[in-house]
Amino acid sequence: MASVDPANLLRQRVRDAIVAAFGDAAGDADALIAPSRNPQFGDFQCNAAMPLAKKLGKPPRDIAGSIVEHLDITDLTDEPTIAGPGFINFTLKTMCLTKLLCRLDTSDLGIEKTDAPRRVVMDLSSVNVAKQMHVGHIRSTVIGDSLSNVLERLGHTVIRQNHLGDWGVPICMTLSALHDANVDLDSLDMEMLSDAYRRATSDGKPDYKGLQAVHDFELGPKTEAELQAQVDGAEQVIAKAKSALLKLQTGDAQTVRDWRKLIDVTMVECGRIYERLHVNITREHDAGESTYRDKLAPLVDRLLDAGLAQVSQGAVIIWIDDVEEPFILRKSDGGFLYATTDLAAIEYRVGELACDQLIYVVDARQRLHFRLLFAAARKVGIIGDAVETVHVPFGSILGPDGTPLKTRSGENIRLTDLLDEAVSRAADVVARKNPDLSDDERRQVAEAVGIGAIKYADLAQDVAKDYVFTFDRMLAFEGDTGPYLLNAYVRIQSIFRKADVTSADFTDAELLLDQPQERALALAMLQYPSAVESTAAKLQPHHLCQFAYSLATAFASFYEHCPVLRAETDDIKRSRLRLCDLTSRLLADALGLLGIRTIDRM
């Protein structure tokens, strides 16, 4: 429990007062402390009197009066006032605020390590071998990375797992296509690889429907021949791919070497993007589908033998209570599915990795899959009650027209292109706003601003909801955007550059909070530990974004109204320098947890 959040202190005191006033009759009534919506009602309010009044059968204002009577709170707030039906309003004493700020002003910024550390697997990014990363990958990557950072900060152990799509027929189709074309795999680049993938998967898609239509509608022998040739060709592609897959499975040395090259080429490219995105994902987090390839058959056989799975219409399935769809582990043709791999992965993660929490940052459209997966894993005893499984379902990125974001020709937008566009637009703005920067610095600033804008936009709202992506809005650099936050940070750095002081000159400065903007800034800062906790509890990075934004606006207002370097007295100046310093560290830390890089000028 964050000890710098005034709400927590008030909660405890009010709780004590309720017990003192009503004893057991109150039961475990919550103190119901919340920040005041309206400043005229003070800083915080207590809403406990109304429900208690009902429970105890007394007028709520009388209850509120009794609570206030038993409150021992003079060290924290002014005399509480009772308003409306029975709200108790609190205004914090400045002394209390400064005391809490001092407590916040430590190296860990008030964030306490959990007393129940967990081993967490974070399933994130999940890129596909031989495919370019596209916009669809950014959310899993960015959200998963941020949540990992937050959990780590709280003292949990996080094991990031990049569940690569590195196995199966499509990869093998690509492999055999490259082989047929006599491509030298040592000179293979991502462009060539993804082209080969696109071609191979499209060539390997037999148009049975078309062929059927020819028969049904008698479209003529010429059309029939064309379609027959397509189907024959496609079937041949599949046959070759399956033979390549067999070679892979049996460990044919050359095939395995070639396959590894495809993975390397892909992951080197992904690594570049991860670096640009400033996320902590590297090859050591690779845990592709192939990792579990030898576990699938034994797993399914074992479940069958134990009577935990059953055969239905030739497939091996597990039924889940209250769900109409079965969880399919093996196809009627004997093949395995991603469901099988996922189940095997769970076994590995709770077994070998000894994790007690599994978090999957995966598209919301896979809700049913994860519901079935988790239920199946529990049903067959792969995970027990001690293990928590969570699907963090994220929404789609939509274009301005409200449909999933695509290029004009209907293809997925490559992530590189998206990032390039953001950085290029940022560069224009930087050049306009700050022409004095050197070319080199301008490039760095544009990179940080552009990428930061994209990431912030992705993290700043409810993870589960779809969101509309428009460059103009997120790169407008106004309002609730990444650049706005960076700007707040930059302005503070600018003050420090101009100030002829070192941090030692003000780290122990007495904090003076006489101006309303100073007070508001203090209140905003004190929310940090709670924001981090709530982000972890809800697995919602936008709580952290909201904190950062409210801190930045509080600072912007402070900055306008409270001159720092030109403060009336030296004491005030030192106090404000310390406020700036603390603000800047909080911003940098929050942005750090979000995975957004800070810069010193822009």
Added chain:
RNA sequence: GCGCCCGUAGCUCAGCUGGACAGAGCAGCGGUCUUCUAAACCGCAGGUCGGAGGUUCGAGUCCUCCCGGGCGUGCCA
């Protein structure tokens, strides 16, 4: 058909376990740069919270039904 998610200001979104006249940001209108970066600040205007019932002292929040949109639904990943 069934299931899941969503519907809050012109637009994009917040709204924590139900709590005081629903909050931001864009866009609009009006102010503020000889003074720490105006990518900013200050102010104005703008909403029957999809609709109808219900529970409650109190509902954007909980329950039921309806309307509208998205997604998913036995052998793709």
